[in-house]
Amino acid sequence: MTRTVLTVDDSRTMRDMLRMALAGAGFNVVEAVDGEHGLEVLSAHRPDVIITDINMPKLDGFGFIEAVRVDDDYRAIPILVLTTESDPAKKDRARRAGATGWIVKPFNPEKLVDAIRRVAA
Amino acid sequence: MDELEAIKVTFFQECEELLADLEGGLLAMQDGNDDGDTVNAVFRAVHSIKGGAGAFGLEPLVRFAHVFETLLDAVRSNEVPATPDLVVTLLRASDVLADHVSSARGLGVVDEAVSAAMAAELKACTDPNAAPAPVAAPVVEAVAFEAAPVAAAPAETLIGADDALDDDDLGFDFQPMTITIDEQAADVAAAAGNVWTVSIRPKSDLYRKANETALLLRELARLGPIEATLDASAIPPLDMLDAEAAYATWTVRLETEEDETAIREVFEFVDGDCDLEITRGEGLAPDAALAALLAGEAPAPVAAPAAPEPVIVAEAPAPVVIEAAPEPVAVAPVVEAAPAPVAAPVAPAAPVAAAPAAAKTQQIDVPGPGQSVIRVDPERIDRLIDLVGELVINQAMLAQRVGEYGIAPSSNLAMGLDELEQLTREIQDSVMAIRAQPVKSVFQRMPRLVREVASMTGKQARLVMDGENTEVDKTVIERLSDPITHMLRNAIDHGLESPEERKAAGKNPEGVVKLAALHRSGRIVIEVSDDGKGINRERVHSIAIKKGLISPELQLTDEEIDNLIFLPGFSTADKISDVSGRGVGMDVVKRSVQALGGRISITSRPGQGSTFTLSLPLTLAVLDGMVVDVAGETLVVPLAAIVESLRPKPEEVRPLGPVGSVLAVRDSFVPLIDVGLTLGYRDSSPPPTEGVVLLVEGEDGSRAALVADAIHGQRQVVIKSLEQNYQQVDGVAAATILGDGRVALILDVDAVISLRRREPPRPAEPTLIAAE
Numbered sequence: 001m002t003r004t005v006l007t008v009d010d011s012r013t014m015r016d017m018l019r020m021a022l023a024g025a026g027f028n029v030v031e032a033v034d035g036e037h038g039l040e041v042l043s044a045h046r047p048d049v050i051i052t053d054i055n056m057p058k059l060d061g062f063g064f065i066e067a068v069r070v071d072d073d074y075r076a077i078p079i080l081v082l083t084t085e086s087d088p089a090k091k092d093r094a095r096r097a098g099a100t101g102w103i104v105k106p107f108n109p110e111k112l113v114d115a116i117r118r119v120a121a
Numbered sequence: 122m123d124e125l126e127a128i129k130v131t132f133f134q135e136c137e138e139l140l141a142d143l144e145g146g147l148l149a150m151q152d153g154n155d156d157g158d159t160v161n162a163v164f165r166a167v168h169s170i171k172g173g174a175g176a177f178g179l180e181p182l183v184r185f186a187h188v189f190e191t192l193l194d195a196v197r198s199n200e201v202p203a204t205p206d207l208v209v210t211l212l213r214a215s216d217v218l219a220d221h222v223s224s225a226r227g228l229g230v231v232d233e234a235v236s237a238a239m240a241a242e243l244k245a246c247t248d249p250n251a252a253p254a255p256v257a258a259p260v261v262e263a264v265a266f267e268a269a270p271v272a273a274a275p276a277e278t279l280i281g282a283d284d285a286l287d288d289d290d291l292g293f294d295f296q297p298m299t300i301t302i303d304e305q306a307a308d309v310a311a312a313a314g315n316v317w318t319v320s321i322r323p324k325s326d327l328y329r330k331a332n333e334t335a336l337l338l339r340e341l342a343r344l345g346p347i348e349a350t351l352d353a354s355a356i357p358p359l360d361m362l363d364a365e366a367a368y369a370t371w372t373v374r375l376e377t378e379e380d381e382t383a384i385r386e387v388f389e390f391v392d393g394d395c396d397l398e399i400t401r402g403e404g405l406a407p408d409a410a411l412a413a414l415l416a417g418e419a420p421a422p423v424a425a426p427a428a429p430e431p432v433i434v435a436e437a438p439a440p441v442v443i444e445a446a447p448e449p450v451a452v453a454p455v456v457e458a459a460p461a462p463v464a465a466p467v468a469p470a471a472p473v474a475a476a477p478a479a480a481k482t483q484q485i486d487v488p489g490p491g492q493s494v495i496r497v498d499p500e501r502i503d504r505l506i507d508l509v510g511e512l513v514i515n516q517a518m519l520a521q522r523v524g525e526y527g528i529a530p531s532s533n534l535a536m537g538l539d540e541l542e543q544l545t546r547e548i549q550d551s552v553m554a555i556r557a558q559p560v561k562s563v564f565q566r567m568p569r570l571v572r573e574v575a576s577m578t579g580k581q582a583r584l585v586m587d588g589e590n591t592e593v594d595k596t597v598i599e600r601l602s603d604p605i606t607h608m609l610r611n612a613i614d615h616g617l618e619s620p621e622e623r624k625a626a627g628k629n630p631e632g633v634v635k636l637a638a639l640h641r642s643g644r645i646v647i648e649v650s651d652d653g654k655g656i657n658r659e660r661v662h663s664i665a666i667k668k669g670l671i672s673p674e675l676q677l678t679d680e681e682i683d684n685l686i687f688l689p690g691f692s693t694a695d696k697i698s699d700v701s702g703r704g705v706g707m708d709v710v711k712r713s714v715q716a717l718g719g720r721i722s723i724t725s726r727p728g729q730g731s732t733f734t735l736s737l738p739l740t741l742a743v744l745d746g747m748v749v750d751v752a753g754e755t756l757v758v759p760l761a762a763i764v765e766s767l768r769p770k771p772e773e774v775r776p777l778g779p780v781g782s783v784l785a786v787r788d789s790f791v792p793l794i795d796v797g798l799t800l801g802y803r804d805s806s807p808p809p810t811e812g813v814v815l816l817v818e819g820e821d822g823s824r825a826a827l828v829a830d831a832i833h834g835q836r837q838v839v840i841k842s843l844e845q846n847y848q849q850v851d852g853v854a855a856a857t858i859l860g861d862g863r864v865a866l867i868l869d870v871d872a873v874i875s876l877r878r879r880e881p882p883r884p885a886e887p888t889l890i891a892a893e
Contacts, residue, residue, distance in 0.1 A: 010165065010169065011135065011169040011172060011173060012131055012134075012135050013128060013131055013132040013135050013169070013172075013173035013176065014169070014172055014173065014176070016127075016128040016131055017128055017173075017176050020124050020125070020128060055161075055164065055165045055168050055169075056165070057158070057161075057162065057165065069329070069330075069331075075329075075331065076331050077331060078331045078332070079330075079331065084172075084175075095330065098329060098330050098331070099330060100330050100331045100332055100390060101332075101389075101390035102390075105172055105175055105176070106172075106175040106176045106178075107176075118336065118340055118387075118390065119331070119332065119333075119336065119390065120336075121333060121335070121336065
């Protein structure tokens with residue numbers, strides 16, 4: 001069964017990178033440009049895994065994760081956050097918000113697929 | 122272009138947008154127009170540039186963006202106050218960042234010294250107490266961002282991922298390996314003593330974050346054969362069960378060649394969300410281990426440490442089911458799963474809500490919800506515009522042929538042709554609209570310029586922009602920047618007074634410079650106005666006389682005096698400043714504007730300011746021209762250069778020298794140029810009175826009277842480059858194809874004037890020199 005991954009990132013470049021890596025690994029990819037948009041796409045596609053950036057306009061990654069986690073329909077969906085090596089504080093805050101795991105940028109396709117495997121049923 | 126290269130192209134496009142956002146945000150901060158989110162947007166812009174640059178291994182860009190981002194992060198968390206001085210620094214840093222982006226793109230080089238100094242300055246702003254260490258710091262950063270490997274072999278790694286998919290279904294399924302390797306590995310591992318005991322006691326937080334014990338066990342099973350035992354003794358009776366709580370404890374016997382680090386890595390995501398014990402060897406017997414655990418914490422409502430029933434997980438991944446289960450209790454995993462969010466009602470999404478949202482995601486690739494944008498290689502559009510040009514010509518030819526057959530205009534054929542013509546025009550307009558862009562991209566660069574010029578000249582200036590979204594063809598946009606830059610510099614340097622002078626005149630010490638764009642009768646009009654002192658006409662007049670540009674006796678209107686500043690060699694500033702350029706006056710602006718088929722004019726009111734008005738055609742792909750006959754050849758003279766056309770009377774033509782002659786036009790003499798002679802179509806000129814004269818003005822403002830045999834009328838023509846298709850020819854700017862299919866040359870008015878001048882030496886610039 002093809003798994004669907006929702007990527008939420010305001011950077012087109014990053015969305016394209018994620019799409020390339022994920023589509024190359026056989027995932028179905030849906031995208032959103034910020035947290036608000038992410039919540040809309042979420043209800044339409046019911047992804048198996050969510051990958052989200054932190055810094056985004058409208059609704060940032062923390063807010064997005066919190067919103068997913070308080071929704072009974074979606075709170076079981078694993079969420080991976082994109083972080084950088086240089087910012088452990090952000091990673092911790094994302095975890096407190098309910099992030100399942102994280103991907104350190106810059107990532108390569110193996111790292112990405114590996115992280116998804118670790119959280120996806 | 123492979124996929125990664127395509128994304129890189131996207132990245133640089135995005136960088137352009139982000140840099141614009143960055144500057145826009147910083148300017149808003151400077152003007153005090155920022156809302157709470159502006160600083161966040163500014164931060165995000167730099168952050169996104171850094172993120173993308175990291176993905177492509179663009180080290181210098183990443184390093185600089187990182188330093189920049191760090192300061193912006195401190196600003197947005199209010200650790201560093203956003204003082205006006207700081208914003209100025211940030212604006213300069215955005216400049217350097219733009220240079221880094223260009224350099225990464227292969228367009229130009231970054232001045233390393235400038236970049237290092239800027240980085241050091243940013244660091245000093247971030248932490249004023251830190252000792253400046255501009256050299257050492259970047260090295261540290263370089264270590265922190267090991268992006269290179271990603272960029273080095275991305276294509277290969279991707280292929281690898283593809284293979285993984287084909288071969289073993291994403292690596293999720295490792296079933297085939299179990300039986301054989303299991304026993305051998307177990308023997309070997311056991312013999313080597315590579316047996317680990319892992320005790321996992323999840324907390325409810327683990328499930329709250331959508332982690333799963335079963336997945337952890339699956340991950341452990343990737344390291345080697347495992348035997349997992351569930352202690353369900355802590356699970357309370359059903360009526361006391363908290364669905365959100367976690368009660369179970371797992372003990373796993375793992376045989377692996379891997380070390381403890383690899384085992385711990387499995388639990389990276391659940392660090393702190395479960396009690397984890399990893400011990401080497403068989404460890405304690407499950408019973409004993411659990412007993413110890415329970416004794417230590419005794420949280421279980423069922424106090425009696427009843428001998429727990431070992432449970433073998435029959436969970437999905439096959440390798441977990443290794444040894445025969447002593448006493449399989451199938452219920453246990455279900456109970457264990459109950460508190461986990463997975464068990465939460467996962468009803469199919471409400472169909473009503475899903476439907477419209479599904480439609481929306483069809484265009485999920487768009488940069489923002491609601492606005493859809495297609496990115497197209499400009500070359501394709503240029504090709505399309507060329508083709509439409511051919512279509513226009515072809516259509517005109519067809520119409521002419523049909524006309525030659527004497528078909529009545531009311532006939533079906535003629536009417537069909539009319540419709541075709543309309544359609545063709547519409548297609549042409551639509552295609553040109555594709556390439557049209559808002560002038561914003563040029564305007565965006567101006568606030569910085571105004572700031573810099575103001576600070577260099579000691580003026581206070583505020584830039585007000587209007588009509589940034591006015592659209593104009595890309596070919597024109599690219600060439601708007603220089604004239605606007607020059608006019609703005611001029612407005613601040615020469616137009617605005619110093620703050621002291623302004624105060625003395627009862628004005629706000631801060632001058633206002635306005636830059637506006639608008640469409641007017643098929644052209645784009647750019648206005649640059651200031652609220653400065655206006656043109657000092659007396660001084661302009663006397664300078665023009667002193668420099669010999671005009672005759673002292675000449676009576677000029679105010680408007681004519683104002684326009685003297687466009688004369689070559691005119692400079693009103695007493696001292697030539699760095700800002701407006703050395704000896705480069707408004708004549709240069711006028712020339713470059715005219716080269717685009719445009720016109721420039723000025724209006725001024727003493728004490729209240731001046732307005733420069735620039736008008737340009739909306740495109741450079743087509744041209745309004747006058748079609749004329751010269752010695753049997755058809756030529757097109759650009760309409761923008763033509764002042765008027767007239768039939769000279771014999772008394773207006775006066776000989777000058779052995780061969781030349783001049784034409785008296787109102788109060789001045791203009792050299793008569795026979796186009797046919799200049800281009801070598803004929804050896805001797807017929808009397809000018811037999812032909813038609815086009816009074817033209819060159820880019821430098823010099824006038825000439827071009828003699829042609831007949832005028833056919835005005836027409837819009839599609840410009841075809843002569844250089845691309847043939848070679849450059851003196852006196853000819855380009856070519857076009859007329860309705861009858863003939864090629865007509867487009868006259869280069871300036872070249873014709875200067876060609877003529879080269880023959881007999883004559884005083885330059887006869888313009889505005891008064892007749893006696």
